[in-house]
Amino acid sequence: VLKLCFLKNCDLYELINELFSAPCGQFAIVKQCREKSTGLEFAAKFIKKRQSMASSRGVRREEIEREVDILQQIQHPNIVTLHDVYENRTDVVLILELVSGGELFDFLAQKESLSEEEATQFIKQILEGVNYLHARKIAHFDLKPENIMLLDKNVPLPRIKLIDFGLAHKIEAGVEFKNIFGTPEFVAPEIVNYEPLGLEADMWSIGVITYILLSGASPFLGETKQDTLRNISAINYEFDEEFFCHTSEPAKKFISQLLEKDKKKRLTIQDALNHPWIKSNEHKEESKAQEPKKRERRQLKTKRLREYTIKSHSSMPPNNTYVNFERFAQVVEDIDQMESSFVSLAAAHDSLQEDIDAMVSIYNEKEAWYKEESEGVRHELSQIRYEFRKVEAFKRSLQDDMQVFSSSLGAVSSRYQERQNHFDALRTELSNELKWVQEVMGYIGVTCDITTYKDLLTGYETVSRPSVRRSI
Incomplete structure (x- = not known):
């Protein structure tokens, strides 16, 4: 709190x-x-x-x-x-x-020359401070000359102090940590490539610091930050003879084992502390019996280191400070989120495409079925129309027959009426005739037997009436 x-x-x-x-x-x-x-x-x-x-x-x-x-x-x-x-x-x-002793590089640049033995004494102090951090799973993530200070420079062997823990993180097992931060000149490839980070990033920075300390030249520094980051990503550095003509092979090997792109192959803090170059120069003093020439060869000139410190201080912040690291990290994070969104969108698109393909397949199936059904319905409809036309023709024929029958029926009815009239006339006439016969019979007063009467009637039927009347 x-x-x-x-x-x-x-x-x-x-x-x-x-x-x-x-x-x-x-x-x-x-x-x-x-x-x-x-x-x-x-x-x-x-x-x-x-x-x-x-x-x-x-x-x-x-x-x-x-x-x-x-x-x-x-x-x-x-x-x-x-x-x-x-x-x-x-x-x-x-x-x-x-911490008032100033920066380590400023202190060393003021010296006429620097021996590897002296250099390792300072490197060892840096390693011991980093070892304390790494033992507690703390990564500094911003090791660079500006953050390596001296407690007091007015002593035979000034004490190193690591400062500025603004970017430090506790590395937790099983928790992936990524970020874009630090000073471009000193950051590890995994930072540049936005890969998972760990304690190994500090070891890379120590390699860069050691390279500069022994040569006065920066291994990856380019004209621009982009050039610097490209050089780091490609591990584009070399031990130029102009800068490393007086540097021992163990020192070069120490640097090259720290500037290793593969984190698993990079020296750990314990490996670095136990490295032959650090161990061999521990508490070692120059032998007075050595020839001046040899002693001269073992001395590292600090002129280039002085030029480097002047240049790096005068060029801040462009070369030595990641002014926009926070914004850049945010941009990278946004890009990462956008990539995730695009992946999700692509997955959704693929899923949607599958649904569309399924729908198209179903549609084609239904369309084929509908066409088949439609063809069947069309055939049935055509059959119905044909049957309807037949019925219509039969209906017209039946109507014609009905008309003919109606006409015939009218004629038959007329003839029937005519026959009925004729029959009625005959019946009337017969009734009159019978009536006349009865009258005649009444007049003559003769009782005729049935046979005679029948014969009479038979004769009446067989003989024309006028003749019967006349005969009678």
Whole structure:
């Protein structure tokens, strides 16, 4: 939990701006301060807080807390010590051990020459500090000359202090960690290629630092940051004879085993501490019995190292600071998310395409079925139309027959009526005749037997009526 205290108005410390003030990263500055109660001097690292999620200015709180958490776990002679933490409205202030001896490279560049034995004494201190970190699974991720300071340069063998843990991370087993950060000149290939990161990245940086320390030249530095990153990714470096003519083979092997692209083949911190080059030069002094010429050959000229430090300081931030590392990391993260989205979209597209193909297949099936059914219906419809035309023709024929029958029936009815009329006339006539006969019979008063009467009637039927009448 961070303590809350407005440092400028606080009675605990007073700032000594006129004595010491230096930039530290993109959103931090270090100033010298004094603890009033003890008079002890410290370094106050002011870290600008990000005020909102939308802002790109300042450092996110979780990143500040991560740096504080790591510093609180560290206590080693070769690593800067955290004394206290305060916070005001705009900044979090880390009260750190005052490291006033300046940068290691600046100190060495002021020397006329440097022996490999002296170089290994400083490299060994760096390794011991890193060994302490790696034993606790902490990766610094920003090892470079600016972050390798001297506690006090006015002593025979100044003590190395590793500083600036703003990018440090705890490496957890089974947790993949990727990021784009650090200083391009010193970052490992796995950072450039956005691959999983581990403690090995620090070992690569130590290899670059050792290369520069022994030669005064930077192994991968190009005209632009892009050139530098391409050189790192391609492991494009060599031991130029101009720079390494006085460097021993074990030293070159030490560097080449650290500048190994394959992380598994790269030296670990324990491998580096036990390397023959480090071991052979440990506490070793120049033999006074050696010939001056030989001693001259073993000395590394620092002229190029001095030129390098002047150039690197004058070129900050373009060559030595990843000014836009945070934005670049965000862009890479966005690209990664976009790639994931594109993969998901492609998968969705493939799935949709499969659904479309299935739908088209079903449609083609249905279309074929519908065509077949339609053909059957069309045939049936044609048959029905044919039958309908037959029925229509039969109906017309039946109507004609009915008309003919109706006409015939009318004629028959007419003839029947005619016959009925004729029959009625005959019946009337017969009735009249019978009536006449009865009258005649009544007149003559003769009773005729049945036979005679029948004969009479038979004669009446056989003889024409007028003749019967006349005969009668």
